[in-house]
Amino acid sequence: DIQMTQSPSTLSASLGDRVTITCRASQSISSWLAWYQQKPGKAPKLLIYKASSLKTGVPSRFSGSGSGTEFTLTIGSLQADDFATYYCQHYNSYPYTFGQGTWLEIK
Amino acid sequence: QVQLVESGGGVVQPGKSLRLSCAASGFMFSRNAMHWVRQAPGKGLEWVAVISSDERNKYYADSVKGQFTISRDNSKNTLYLQMNSLGIDDTAVYYCAREDYRSGTIYGMDVWGQGTTVTVSS
Numbered sequence: 001d002i003q004m005t006q007s008p009s010t011l012s013a014s015l016g017d018r019v020t021i022t023c024r025a026s027q028s029i030s031s032w033l034a035w036y037q038q039k040p041g042k043a044p045k046l047l048i049y050k051a052s053s054l055k056t057g058v059p060s061r062f063s064g065s066g067s068g069t070e071f072t073l074t075i076g077s078l079q080a081d082d083f084a085t086y087y088c089q090h091y092n093s094y095p096y097t098f099g100q101g102t103w104l105e106i107k
Numbered sequence: 108q109v110q111l112v113e114s115g116g117g118v119v120q121p122g123k124s125l126r127l128s129c130a131a132s133g134f135m136f137s138r139n140a141m142h143w144v145r146q147a148p149g150k151g152l153e154w155v156a157v158i159s160s161d162e163r164n165k166y167y168a169d170s171v172k173g174q175f176t177i178s179r180d181n182s183k184n185t186l187y188l189q190m191n192s193l194g195i196d197d198t199a200v201y202y203c204a205r206e207d208y209r210s211g212t213i214y215g216m217d218v219w220g221q222g223t224t225v226t227v228s229s
Contacts, residue, residue, distance in 0.1 A: 001169070034215035043202055043220065043221055043222055044204075044216075046215045046216060046217050049215035050212065050214070050215075055217065089216075094157065094166035095167075095169070096142070096154045097154060098144075098151060100151050101151040101152070
């Protein structure tokens with residue numbers, strides 16, 4: 001099975017900051033990676049698919065990059081609504097494993 | 108609008124069974140593969156199972172293989188998860204999610220239900 005490792009586990013940042021979250025796969029997954037945002041008590045929300053494609057309706061301050069085993073999610077200028085937990089997930093092969101999550105908190 | 112609504116969760120004793128349902132509306136349910144994802148209290152997301160649009164292919168996480176069965180009824184626009192021999196570790200919120208697939212490309216799990224809570228406790 002492919003393991004997904006996110007870093008950091010917790011990220012403290014301020015409004016307007018630019019932040020980056022990293023996700024590493026234990027083997028190559030090409031570009032078959034998605035990023036999700038989850039707020040407490042809510043279902044996850046798809047932000048990015050195929051590593052770098054922004055889902056329609058997601059603000060352009062979100063961007064994804066990478067291929068193979070190294071991927072990043074960048075939020076260009078943090079807004080109050082962005083403080084949440086973020087997960088990467090590969091869909092290269094079953095099982096579709098998630099990273100352990102990154103909690104983005106207000107500094 | 109496009110919607111998934113889970114039901115069937117509750118409190119169940121260890122060793123018992125439970126069947127979850129996920130009712131789909133607002134899209135052609137029979138065209139999409141469907142997933143179950145769970146989240147234990149205070150923990151991250153765990154992918155559980157997937158079923159292809161035509162029901163032919165099913166895959167499971169190792170943690171539930173042989174214990175859970177995913178199925179669907181395309182005539183009823185409903186996805187199911189049969190959970191047997193439940194243990195404490197199966198306590199979680201269970202989400203169903205639609206896999207967006209178009210022209211040979213997977214666009215991720217783009218629609219999620221609100222989740223249904225399963226609590227395994229004596």
